[in-house]
Amino acid sequence: MLAQPNPQAVPQNDNWAPYLAPLDRAQVAHLTRRAGFGCSNAELDELSGKTAPEVLDFVSQPNSPQLDAVTKRLASAALAAGSVDNLAASWVYLLLNSPNQLSEKATLFWHGHFATSAEKVTDAGMLWQQNALMRQNALGTFAPLVQAIAKDPAMLIYLDSESNRKAHPNENFARELVELFCMGEGNYSEKDVQELARCFTGWEIRNRRFRKNRYQQDTGNKNVLGSSGKYDGEQAIDVVLKHPAVGNFLARKLIRFYVSEASLLEPESPAVQSLAEHIRKSNLNVGSAVRQILTSQQFFSSESVYQKIRSPAELAIGFARSLNITTNTQAISLDMRNVGQGLFRPPNVKGWDGGRAWINSSTLLGRSNMLHRIIHDDKTRFDGESTISDYLAKRKLDSVTEISEHFATCFIAVPLSPSRIKQVISAAEISDSSVRTSIKENQLRHLLHSLASLPETQIC
Amino acid sequence: MIVSRRKLITNGLAASAVGASCIGIDSIVPQSFAFAPPTNDAARASDRILVVIQLSGGNDGLNTLVPVKDDRYYAARPELAIAKHSTLSVGHELHLHPSLRPLETLFENGLMSVVQNTGYENPNRSHFESMDIWHTCRRKTSRRQSGWLGRLLTSRAESGGDVPGLHIGGEQQPLALKSRTLALPSVTSLEDFSLKSRQADQLGELLKSPATQSNSELLDFIQDNTSTAMVASERVADAAGSTNKHEYPDNALSKKLQSVARLIESGLTTSVYYLSLDGFDTHAKQPAAHSALLNSWASSLASFVKDLELQGNAQRVCVMTFSEFGRRVKENASSGTDHGAAAPMFLTGHGLSAPVHGGPPNLEDLVDGDLKHEFDFRQVYAGIIRDWLGAEPKSVVGSFEPLQLFT
Structure with missing residues (x-):
């Protein structure tokens, strides 16, 4: 059975008021795709009828000790080899297998927010340490995360701020703190940047660790965003975080990441304004904001459902999770890099723009090729089976139409019409009346790849 | 088989056959891209090509064209200044x-032109905001849904068969190329620009055909781009068969310029190519990094020009190089420089009017420690649009007096 389109009406008063009704199958799929990287068909069956907070509980269960042990082993091997590529593969392993999908998705959000790239920070250990820092603070309040990031060796090296002397303060970290991390361009002056830079003088990285060099610290008075004092770096961050623009800035970024890239994002829109107000009132508690977003009427409305373009991670990891695929994690992380989302390699300090910026001719060809590689990789197992034919036999799926509909409901969010399904089957040169036992394995894989390459697959 | 469009015309083949081999433009694009055979005049504006090279991160103009006569330069940069004796004098006080x-x-051959001190009023020192200003010609306060090249190419769209603009590179597509109606391709590498499937042809056909009854703007956007990708990949696969006629150095920008040269050689009628070289944000340890980047840029540019000359296409191609801002006059304490304002732009090609426009930077009259601009960058764009590409600049960049950049 194909999922039916089910977006709810757009809420009229409070956009982020809770959505209380039990979720149907398509709504559960929507929520798990946005909160994490989707789930399997069997899990969808199990979760249908539950409420949004209940589904969120399901996708935020702690990792098993075994999973933590395997991840640690993979990461240690990567670090021993100094290989950022293998480190990225270790994270892919976690994205694929962690039951704490909410946390992993949020960690990826922060990786894009506090973007730091191996193109410049070649010390894999520092990158992994930063990754752990983000995971730890992924769903907490904003202030401790910013304070920690400001002293994070990988970040400071990435921003050329490993030394910062009194005589000529380096403006880079100060500028990105207000422009890209906390407030957004247009909410501060050039003078603020220069004064902020003075607050961070004496902050440096020596022997791979943060330290304060009091001889290089400018202890004079500074004027930052309209208040003044003999601020050091920590106090300067506190001053920045008190600014009302921080709430709006976080609200827009969270909506863009979790909900939609479209109209909702106008800075003056009620959706942004009211979420910003919630965030400010909660002392910048991002974790509660994420939960509020994902359980809101707005989230289940037509302004949110099918209104997002899948990131490469959402596409690759989501595809694999939806079919219970286990595969070559190294290859997945390289593929993701090819189509614009290399883990530990964001394009610049602004991170990934996301949305329509994911899409161009090369990335569309690359996305299709990425899924082709997963489908044809020798290491790929489909729910433990080495052939798709066996995977389908286990599920007692026989007719080519049933098979296509099954695949479509697994990983395509937008409902496909019967005629669209027919079009795909006929383009694959398979007869409408074929049954599984008469279709060659290669044809089944081609059918799967065709569905995976459709424009509809790029949306979630 | 590789057949250039001009070869087809001389062979007298039917226009429709030629149209079928064109990149990227079919029913998905609202404008009509009806095939119009060009005349034999190779210098016609419609045959001309603009290649834009973006130096991302903010290139240090003062250490690119060194103001060797200005003591204030040496005073502001005790560590980073380039000594006069190691600079290369190319005349014209450069x-x-x-x-x-x-x-x-x-x-020496008159193929380079410098526009000194380009920038804009009230400069913004954020990379992203400043880049957006250069790309859209508009400030943040107005709506910015299209880039200057996107608008230019939309207005010229009916003149050719192939896609009018191409972005070469793996990074996300620059805003400069965006428009409301044209979906332009980005090509990372000619060789990888194809579907890897044993049934690629069947799949390509399927993906070209629109999704049924879409009432989603987002899905339409993806469908447009998918169709463009499929048609473009067929054409680029042909171009991938042509080869470069000159050696290039081994660097990332060279690879992109090599691709552009091959696409030009293959007869593509694309008139704008866009590429970038990243890494110019030299806040620390500037000397080695900046030196390597400048060498990458210069050496690949020189090879590209020679390659085009050997092809016989050099007369048709103008290269424009820019960066989102220059850097602070005074060096910082990390052997680097912070974000600045005005900096030089560069044009490369035939038919340039002068080796240099404007005077050396004025280091006496600074704003917040940064150079003031003498020319607005939109004057440079307007000059290129009017005199190189033969289009009307005002609707693209606004009311800016075009600079006389070409003879």
Whole structure:
């Protein structure tokens, strides 16, 4: 059975008021795709009828000790080899297998927010340490995360701020703190940047660790965003975080990441304004904001459902999770890099723009090729089976139409019409009346790849 | 089989057959891209090509063209200043960074032109905001849904068969190329620009055909781009068969320029190519990094020009190089420079009117420690649009007096 389109009406008063009704199958799929990287068909069956907070509980269960042990082993091997590529593969392993999908998705959000790239920070250990820092603070309040990031060796090296002397303060970290991390361009002056830079003088990285060099610290008075004092770096961050623009800035970024890239994002829109107000009132508690977003009427409305373009991670990891695929994690992380989302390699300090910026001719060809590689990789197992034919036999799926509909409901969010399904089957040169036992394995894989390459697959 | 469009015309083949081999433009695009056979005049504006090279991160103009006569430069940069004796003098009071040696011949042959001190009023020192201003010609306060090249190419769209603009590179597509109606391709590498499937042809056909009854703007956007990708990949696969006629140095920008040269050689009627070279944000340890970047730029540019000359296409191609801002006059304490304002732009090609426009930077009259601009960058865009591409600049960049950049 194909999922039916089910977006709810757009809420009229409070956009982020809770959505209380039990979720149907398509709504559960929507929520798990946005909160994490989707789930399997069997899990969808199990979760249908539950409420949004209940589904969120399901996708935020702690990792098993075994999973933590395997991840640690993979990461240690990567670090021993100094290989950022293998480190990225270790994270892919976690994205694929962690039951704490909410946390992993949020960690990826922060990786894009506090973007730091191996193109410049070649010390894999520092990158992994930063990754752990983000995971730890992924769903907490904003202030401790910013304070920690400001002293994070990988970040400071990435921003050329490993030394910062009194005589000529380096403006880079100060500028990105207000422009890209906390407030957004247009909410501060050039003078603020220069004064902020003075607050961070004496902050440096020596022997791979943060330290304060009091001889290089400018202890004079500074004027930052309209208040003044003999601020050091920590106090300067506190001053920045008190600014009302921080709430709006976080609200827009969270909506863009979790909900939609479209109209909702106008800075003056009620959706942004009211979420910003919630965030400010909660002392910048991002974790509660994420939960509020994902359980809101707005989230289940037509302004949110099918209104997002899948990131490469959402596409690759989501595809694999939806079919219970286990595969070559190294290859997945390289593929993701090819189509614009290399883990530990964001394009610049602004991170990934996301949305329509994911899409161009090369990335569309690359996305299709990425899924082709997963489908044809020798290491790929489909729910433990080495052939798709066996995977389908286990599920007692026989007719080519049933098979296509099954695949479509697994990983395509937008409902496909019967005629669209027919079009795909006929383009694959398979007869409408074929049954599984008469279709060659290669044809089944081609059918799967065709569905995976459709424009509809790029949306979630 | 590789057949250039001009070869097809001389062979007298039917226009429709030629149209079928064109890149990227079919029913998905609202404008009509009806095939119009060009005349034999190779210098016609409609045959001309603009290649834009973006130096991302903010290129240090003062250490690119060194103001060797200005003591204030040496005072502001005790560590980073380039000594006069190591600069390369190319006449016209221009002293190049020593890594720009490959440009010497270009200057000698009149193939280089500098526009000094370009920028804009009230400069923004955020990379992203400033880049957006250069890309859209608009400030943040107005709506910015299209880039200057996107608008230009939309207005010229009916003149050719192939896609009018191409972005070469793996990074996300620059805003400069965006428009409301044209979906332009980005090509990372000619060789990888194809579907990897044993049934690629069947799949390509399927993906070209629109999704049924879409009432989603987002899905339409993806469908447009998918169709463009499928048609473009067929055409680029052909172009991938042509080869470069000159050696290039081994660097990332060279690879992109090699691709552009091959696409031009294959007869594509694309009129704008866009590429970028990243890494110019030299807040720390600037000397080695900046030197390597300038050398990458200069050496690949020189090879590209020679390649085009051997092809016989050099007369048709103008290269424009820019960066989102220059850097602070005074160096910082990390052997680097912070974000600045005005900086030089560069044009490369035939038919340039003068080796240099404007005077050396004025280091006496600074704003917040940064250079003031003498020319608005939109004057440069307007000059290129009007005199190189033969289009009307005002609707693209606004009311800016075009600079007379070409003879």
